[in-house]
Amino acid sequence: MMLKPYASQPFETRGRLFDEKLSTFRSPFQRDRDRIIHSSAFRRLKHKTQVFVEHEGDYYRTRLTHSIEVAQVARTIAGALGLNEGLAEAIALAHDLGHSPFGHTGEDALEVLMAPYGGFDHNAQALRIVTKLEKHYADFDGLNLTWESLEGIAKHNGPVTGPDADPKKHPPGGELPYALAEVNASFDLELHTFASAEAQVAAIADDVAYNHHDLHDGLRAGLFTADDLMELPLTDRAYEEVDALYPNLEASRRDHEALRRVFGYMVEDVITIATNRLDSAKPETAQDIRDMDRTIIRFSKPFFQNLKAIKSFLFKRMYRAPQVVKERARVTEMINSLFPMYMEKPELLPQEWVTEIEAAHSETELARIVLDYVAGMTDRFAIQQYDHFFG
Template sequence: MRDKAPYASDPRQSLGRLYAASASPTRSDFQRDRDRIIHSTAFRRLQHKTQVFLHHGGNHFRNRLTHTLEVSQMARSMARALGLDEDLAEAVALSHDLGHTPFGHAGERALNAAMADCGGFDHNIQALRVVTLLENRYAEHDGLNLTWETLEGILKHNGPLVGPDGAPCGRYAEEGLPAGLDVLAVPADLRISSHASLEAQVAAIADDVAYNAHDIDDALRAGLIVLPDLIDVPLAGPIVREVLARYPDVASHRQAHEVQRRLITRSIEDVIATTSANIAASGVHSAEEVRRAGKTLVTFSPQLAEAERGLKAFLFARVYRHEAVMGPVRESEAVVQRLFARYLQSSDMPGRWGEAGRAVQGAARARIAADFIAGMTDSYALDEHQRLFDARPEFR
């Protein structure tokens, strides 16, 4: 096994947890974080949450859990090759989607719109709410009591939230920062203007690699595209051409798998080579210097990054906006909107959620409703819709 690089995160130098925890004789703090995430209720729910294709479509399409496991495997492989802490990379990868709503990004869009007057909804902030507040399994505290480094990675794996001048940047430049950052129970300032660790950056790019390869695979399974459609598409096209030339007579599902695995391998090898060069050029020698580097160091090469943008544009036009996807998307957005409006008006939520909602009004009730809806699986959201409105969309 490769020795840790000097710029890798070191669990022995962690900024710690919010609540004191006894030392483990067999696991590092980052390993304990990983294990707490895997054993959480929110993690198990991912198996019944949409990735791209809604759950009714078939048993072989990816859901949030299978996507998360694939991201985790890729993140761990890249972290090992780069001499980083594999356990932290895995912990961030396993937790990066814990804040996602039912029905994939459609549910998030609907909930963000519904919460527009109350600070909006962001799945990264929601993931932090899950692991610091909403998980309530432990006898002594709410949340999972994760280390600062894992919490930082959940929040900032896609980069800083604000620039050096304090202005929102990246995905937050237009809408501003989502509500809730100032009330998170964390052991130390998460420093939203700095980059996260290399381990968190690895988890983020593993997410991109997984999306590209596996959305192609699912789109082929769904019959939305066929392999020849990809021949002239950036990044995927050259791989499709070589697979079809080498294996012209094998079954199409075998050809598709060859394309998928080669796309993953080439993307990951490009990231490892490019990131190694980026790190060397940056001169960083510690995890703290990584945070102060002023730029993302885990990247694709410029050539692959440009090709990847072309592939994403193809997938957006031919898959994500295909009517077979958009029809269910519109119906699922309507389900989330109706549930939120009902809960906001009457707090007609079951159990402790209803009790908490009836005790408050306005933005406080809205946030409780958003927490409740975000934690739902696809099927539970449909059950609630059936209970409240005596109707159950079939998404067909």
């Protein structure tokens, strides 16, 4: 497929931290994608929480299935817009590598615990994983991804510094997460600009995927019903279309048919609006996309307002449902117990971490090693460790 001029061109990549020969059969971005898929961190996503803790049911999404769904959406949107599918897919597959066990609950706990030591941010932790913590290759630590993939991981949600950064996420004058600062010092990611169009596609594909599958998982968990969804924008239209085409359809098929339509509405809106904006802006290079004063891959304003209503519904009925809140408290206690225990007794870490511990010259360096270990745990392993040490 011919790429648009504003797509990220493989032959124009800014390269890798460590020079490598080009692959005979794969572009640099396809190679990045494959390294991410074969990484240990990617496999661990199989047992990390999306919303429901991994052991609560076999059918709920995990971070792994979520990442695969995000990659599928990103490929579709990128292909429709003439963008580089390999790069969009690589960023989509990597975007959650830095998540701790127990989803955002675990992340919230680690943010508090790491506040004295430079904080915790899952995007920055993903960069630390792909540049340092994956230790499989003979010539380098990490995966040695291209600049474009690293940039996408760092900035897919927008600039991190400068006037266009989100002040809620990145307060003016605030310090960069240390993991991000370390990578940026070695390989300037131009944190003040927007990311490539492919990275923006990965970001909005994340929104599409979780808005779709959280509705699906919430129905399966019995946190709300199809009747509730028929009171919401977008989902109401979807159910009406299904009922008109398939009267008396059994409940599970009816839900699936309705929610796949919602999925389609989101993707079609993004492609339509992005096409119009790209035609209007007329960017001539990938850098033109980065230098804009706003994201170009986004939902239309009316559609975004409808999604806000759905997100508000999910927040009340799913993310803050009594059983979810109860589980959040339980797993927060686990993180709040394990982290200080390893800080006090780092010798309890596995043997392969001993060299790292011995090289630590300060409490901050030790805390960051402990964070790497705890944040890398799966839900299952964190629960096992907690039960082992605390009963």
